[in-house]
Amino acid sequence: MHIQGLDSILKGGWNSPSAILVAGVAGSGKTTFALQALCESAREGKVCLYVTSVNEPATVVNNFVSRLSHYDVSRISRGNIHQISLDIRSLDRGIYSFMWNHEESFEKIKPEIIVIDPITIIGCSL
Structure with a gap:
């Protein structure tokens, strides 16, 4: 993945695979x-997953982020x-329960590329 300006700061970007x-x-x-990062990866043709604990429907999230210049809602379709x-509340049984429920x-x-936002949703389940 390449983010304009970031690659030069990181002296070439980050290695893949990696956790950041x-x-x-x-x-x-x-x-x-x-x-x-997610949108740039999608633009490069990578399949991306955005995991969030936002209690709002995906349409509300899409409406918010669609105002960001780098977010392309058409990538979802x-x-x-x-x-x-x-x-x-589904994490009450732990992160492994989440993984099991979404394995398919x-x-x-x-x-x-997977983005987990906020990462505290994992901490809450440990």
Whole structure:
């Protein structure tokens, strides 16, 4: 994945496969960065998965992020970007329960890039 300007800062970008944790205070742009990375990957033809604990329907999330210049809603209809919205209560049985419940989706989608936002949804289940 290539994000204009970021590759030069990171001296070539990050290696694949890798796990990247983006941390910062509220409002620092973590979600915006994650969505930009996701959208750039989708534009390159990669299959992406966005996992969120937002309690709003996907249409509300799409409406919000569609205002971002790098977000292309048409990528969702083309199958490049898939979304799973988690009910935080479903994690009461742990992250492995979530993985088990969505295993079929993961196998069908075969995502190359996965964004989990916010990452605290995993911490809540441990």
